[in-house]
Amino acid sequence: MSIQQLYMEAQQLSSAKLRDDIVQQLYEKSHRLCSEGIKYTKSKRDTRTEKLDAIFTSPIFGFPIMLTMLGVLFYLTIAGANIPSSMLAEFFGSLEKYLTAFFSFLNTPEWVHGVLVLGLYRGTTWVISVMLPPMAIFFPTFALLENYGYLPRVAFNMDRLFKRVGAHGKQSLTMAMGFGCNAAAVISTRIIESPRERMLAILTNNFVPCNGRWGTLIVLASLFMAANFTGGLKSLVTTGVIVGIVMFGIIVTFFVSWVLSKTALKGIPTHYTLELPPYRKPKIFDTVVRSSLTRSWSVLMRAVKVAAPAAILTWVFANIFIGDTSILMYAVEFLDPFGKLLGLDGYIMMAFILGLPANEIVLPILLMGYLSTGSLTEVDSLVDLKQIFLDHGWTWLTALNMMLFSLLHYPCGTTLINIYKETKSKKWTFLAFLIPTVIAILVPLIITQTVRFFGWM
């Protein structure tokens, strides 16, 4: 007898209320065990958690507190990362001089120095100095909030909004995960039981900027959006812009979820129980060490692994000439008209295309592209960096468009692979690529054309 036949037989024996009976039996036994084996001496309930929940999940204060937390988290990351970032950049910059001297001492051919130092070394150290400090602050702080028990409250607050657009409240948890890494967040959507709502969470996760895009967003925001401010105020304005960008991403998430749940993924949201665990004081030291060591380090290693080959490739493309134009320039010129339409340029489009394997490398590739044609050859500080952009005709509009494109564009290669593995469907994976791409093209297009139409630029 095969298992199928047995299953049929079992189904004939079974009745509709069997599952209820089983579950009830489990609960009754749990109850019996507890009344036999457990004594409650003091009737002291956990009133602290209740009091805190009244504040954190209050209909009035819930959202303002959430926004403030988000703002503080970003402010700490941005303000705290500034100095270590520039110190790292300076350190790597001075090291580069020695490397260059060493290579000329060895009399190596020019292209070896080009590939290894100007390509590989510069690309990867750029990634490290831009990415490491913000990650070393963001991850531990986020982990502290997580361990304290705040994240389930966020899910609780967001639940109503998600319900309204036809999605699952737990999607806010997978979104929170997306701040770290979209690829990981796609896997974390497994906590959502219904396949329909899970698909919504997968398709929209990309609208939360992952740490690979933090670097781009933070650098551009502080260079162009907060240019007229100094000191603490500058970080504050940068934070404001970043929070705005994140909020915009969340609005797009809601909008896309809503459209999808009315069209391709019709259905009503399922009910679920969300446990609000008691607030627990996190082991601060352990949490900080563990999250900086494991999370930051592994994300960084991934970034460097992808950045290294991409950096070499970019250098090679920029230095192989057909006629008197490099391969890179052919591509840039080809993409330029389209880029200009979106208020971007050919270099930026090129950087996003080459940056498909990992968002971390978009900015380094862009810089290498600019540098391969420009006169400046060394980036020691953020001031030089801004000059490079300005030399290539950047304005605040270019920066804003690039930030929006970065926020909205297609997921990175790793995320796409994970989406395919999770959905086992080429169609949905393609949609996960297509939907963000279309939005990423439309939004800057509309903004640019509006700004130009009204002559604000």
Added chain:
Amino acid sequence: MGSSYRIALAGNPNTGKSTLFNALTGLRQHTGNWAGKTVSLAQGNVQYKGKTFHLIDLPGTYSLFSNSSDEEVARNYIVFEKPDVTVVVLDATSLERNFNLALQVLEMTKNVIICINLIDVAEKQGITINERILTNRLGVPVIKISARNKKGFPMLLDTIDRIVTGAIECQPVPMAYPDEIEEKIKKIEPKVFELVGNQLSARWVSLRLLDGDEKLLNEINQRFGQKEVVE
């Protein structure tokens, strides 16, 4: 020396399961993929009395009825990968809800340790737990620990050690269902046994079939093929 045992950690979310895992394995851990699926489970080693306990941190779930893929992953690991010991981590402050999962695990496999975590918090709240009574009622060892403060670890490791060496034998007390269900189980259990032999608990598989668990059916089909008799 050199003998290695697989120890799975199961439990509800927010019971400190990962805290326990991290505290036991330290930084000697990695994530691995399982059985063709893209699930990554954290794994790490603990050395104890010359043995290696290979710990696998299963996804935190409220039940094992394979409602979500997390539940399926946890369930499949316990049932099909057959860890040498399954440690079910419970939150001492909400045992009534947590026992549910423990009872489900006890139906699936024999070598189980019930590990009641956050005992420090529970004591502060005036909750006294008599682990002897619970051990007696469940038929498997019940241990109280505090993973945050690394309390109760020697007892836990020693119990794992004594189960893998056979010094303790776990005899889970079977869940008794209403007569109506028990009769149905009796009808198909012998046939299930013919099919799965000692590989799986025939009683549990029968119950799942009665419950209409198609995911389990598919899983058994995949793993056991169409063989008439296994073993």
